[in-house]
Amino acid sequence: MLDLARPELLSLAPYIPGDYEPDCLRLNANESPWRAPGDATQRGLNRYPPPRPEVITRHLSAYYGVGETELLVTRGSSEAIDVLIRGFCAAGRDKVLICPPTFDMYRLYAEIQGAGVCRVPLERNADPERDFALDVGEIRRRIDAGAKLIFICSPNNPTGGAMASADIEAICAAADGRSLVVIDEAYQEFSGQPSLQDLRAKFAHVVFLRTLSKFVSLAGVRCGAVIAQPAVIDYLTRVLPPYTFPTPSIELVGQAMEQSSLAVSEQRVETLRQQRDRMQAALGTQPGVLKVWPSDANFVLIQVADASQFVARVRRARILVRTFPNAPELSDCVRITIGRAEDNDRLLEATGA
Numbered sequence: 001m002l003d004l005a006r007p008e009l010l011s012l013a014p015y016i017p018g019d020y021e022p023d024c025l026r027l028n029a030n031e032s033p034w035r036a037p038g039d040a041t042q043r044g045l046n047r048y049p050p051p052r053p054e055v056i057t058r059h060l061s062a063y064y065g066v067g068e069t070e071l072l073v074t075r076g077s078s079e080a081i082d083v084l085i086r087g088f089c090a091a092g093r094d095k096v097l098i099c100p101p102t103f104d105m106y107r108l109y110a111e112i113q114g115a116g117v118c119r120v121p122l123e124r125n126a127d128p129e130r131d132f133a134l135d136v137g138e139i140r141r142r143i144d145a146g147a148k149l150i151f152i153c154s155p156n157n158p159t160g161g162a163m164a165s166a167d168i169e170a171i172c173a174a175a176d177g178r179s180l181v182v183i184d185e186a187y188q189e190f191s192g193q194p195s196l197q198d199l200r201a202k203f204a205h206v207v208f209l210r211t212l213s214k215f216v217s218l219a220g221v222r223c224g225a226v227i228a229q230p231a232v233i234d235y236l237t238r239v240l241p242p243y244t245f246p247t248p249s250i251e252l253v254g255q256a257m258e259q260s261s262l263a264v265s266e267q268r269v270e271t272l273r274q275q276r277d278r279m280q281a282a283l284g285t286q287p288g289v290l291k292v293w294p295s296d297a298n299f300v301l302i303q304v305a306d307a308s309q310f311v312a313r314v315r316r317a318r319i320l321v322r323t324f325p326n327a328p329e330l331s332d333c334v335r336i337t338i339g340r341a342e343d344n345d346r347l348l349e350a351t352g353a
Contacts, residue, residue: 051242160295317350
């Protein structure tokens with residue numbers, strides 16, 4: 001796998017931060033000896049956080065069922081995308097493969113890095129269960145053309161559907177030894193389909209992205225993770241700077257991953273699933289709504305007769321929904337996040353005749 005990494009980074013000497021021992025006077029990091037007024041954190045914001053948040057690594061490794069050497073904590077899954085592209089794609093030389101319409105940050109981080117972007121659009125199909133499906137044949141051909149990273153979002157954002165596991169496995173087999181397959185499962189907790197992490201037992205070159213932004217209500221904390229083989233995690237650890245994860249976030253994630261908190265989150269996920277099913281049925285009856293795609297996420301994508309008119313109508317009710325001006329294939333589509341029952345009722349009232 002590391003044959004795919006940027007060779008100039010493989011010998012990169014990592015930054016070595018000052019030691020931290022809880023029972024030692026810390027005069028080795030040029031920190032302030034006093035806490036800031038109002039600082040109620042356990043560690044103290046006058047002290048740097050750990051170079052890597054080991055306590056979160058332990059929590060997430062246990063939750064996802066992987067070894068601690070197989071997981072790297074990042075600031076949201078967005079930073080995970082960034083560090084993967086920086087670690088494996090040299091500017092002007094390497095490229096990534098994406099399947100639009102999909103999460104646009106894959107494209108953005110690649111372009112910031114100066115990497116090429118190979119686009120294999122999702123296939124359209126009259127069957128709603130197979131609409132926006134992976135074009136496995138074309139992806140195989142593009143692997144032959146040398147894409148370093150293949151990004152697959154499942155459930156996909158913004159279309160909402162989970163990709164067929166057989167299609168993803170076929171892509172993993174075709175990419176073996178030639179590309180890393182990065183499967184972004186940011187919305188997995190909301191899906192009725194199982195996680196694809198079992199693919200790691202078959203393919204060493206498969207990487208997974210996860211996040212706490214959605215299912216444990218911590219979007220503002222920015223906590224994500226890369227799950228991969230230890231050699232890849234060790235390499236990415238050298239590429240990612242130290243001290244990136246702040247102290248308050250470490251403490252909040254620790255609280256959120258306690259069993260009592262997880263139980264609340266799991267109950268809320270089930271409520272959102274029920275509301276999603278209700279909204280999919282109700283939106284299909286609203287005037288101007290032409291199509292509602294099945295969703296495995298915490299949102300629903302709809303096709304409307306006039307997207308700008310739909311957005312303006314709900315905006316008058318002080319509701320914001322999402323359109324995709326950079327995705328021409330979604331020019332008449334709107335993405336609606338599933339909220340509380342009363343939030344969803346308010347949107348349906350705003351979109352009714």
